[in-house]
Amino acid sequence: MRLSSLHERTRSRSILSLTWGDWLDFATATVELGRARLTLRRASVQTMLETAIDTPTHARAYHPHVTIDRVGIAIARACYRVPWRADCLIQALAAQRWLRRHGIPSRVAIGIRESGANPFEAHAWLISGDTVVTGGDVRDYLPLLPRG
Incomplete structure (x- = not known):
């Protein structure tokens, strides 16, 4: 299943039907969206983009419960329910910070x-x-920034 179809499925799923793990992911995604929003308001666009484009992997233990798909789904689920704008850039920054904490490059x-x-x-x-x-x-979409 493509990730975009997973995102569409999560939007239609009731928040009340989430498992405990999904709730934890939802809470983490909400916090990360808030941090990304604050970062975007405080930092210059150039500084923020320089940090976002290149994310070296730090020597941290990989947590098998944190997967790329789970992070993407949780961010997609939470971005529609936070009381602030969580546009595409905020979502990308939030997911990137979450993955970076677990040693997953992006x-x-x-x-x-x-x-x-x-x-x-x-x-x-x-x-x-x-x-x-x-x-x-x-x-x-045609990427404007270098791919590598």
Whole structure:
């Protein structure tokens, strides 16, 4: 199952039907979204992007319960329920910080839609390996920043 379809499925699932593990992920995602929002308000865009693009893996123990899919699903689930705007860049930064804490490398990609009605439509997403963690289906977007 593609991650974008997992995100669509999580939006329709009732928050009341979550397991304890899902609740813990939801709480962590909410905290990370809040931290990302504050970081974005405080830091200059250039500083924030320099940090987000290159995320070296630190020598930390990998926690098998923290997976890329779980982080992506929890961020997607929480971003619609927080009382502040949690746009694509905030979601990418939140998921990146969460993955970084567990030694999982990732990078933020920012791009524009190649075609469409809007003359300029930007989008941010998080990539870990070959997996799009946040941002949904990004096939129509052309990355503006270097890929590596």
